[in-house]
Amino acid sequence: QVQLVQSGAEVKKPGASVKVSCKASGYTFTGYYMHWVRQAPGQGLEWMGWINPNSGGTNSARKFQGWVTLTRDTSISTAYMELKRLRSDDTAVYYCARGGVGATTPRDYWGQGTLVTVSS
């Protein structure tokens, strides 16, 4: 069965970086785009970007350009999201979500979420 398993919760200081992993199983990792979405406490969903695991090509929301790095390691079917220069308002649950075969929208399988807390 399809599963996306994310790395564990993180506590970071302002200005630091965080790298969240998302290990996929149960399907061909390179066959579907992977999206990253975050949700601050009590807030809505915010799309961060996608990666095409086949080509490594990425696209991110304008807000996150130059600030987020999306990568993948096809040998272990894992996608990564690195966010730099963290601020307190980056405290959120970060989700990976499988997309379609093209760059459409997040679809049917989501990771369990990774809570990133930014606090001095």
Place this chain on the structure above:
Amino acid sequence: QSALTQPASVSGSPGQSITISCTGTTSDVGGYNYVSWYQQHPGKAPKLMIYEVSNRPSGVSDRFSGSKSGNTASLTISGLQAEDEADYYCSSYTSSSSVVFGGGTKLTVL
């Protein structure tokens, strides 16, 4: 890219039908048939309910349906049940090959 516009809250009684709207622009909702809807219960990951405007993933109740007219997409839930009480979000593919979400709608089953 501005967030898609959803009502902050809707409510209905068990057995009734409700509709949640999601308004965008010609650069997103109106320009593509890539609108999805998600249900999110507190503390849980979002669950896909509708994709490509009106398609239901396997396992999703046929009480959930989606449609689109111009720049506005809609999610209709018929035969409301207590377990439908949750937050609902729409998303759309955009002309910049990105994705935009709606602000979310809290559904209360009275």
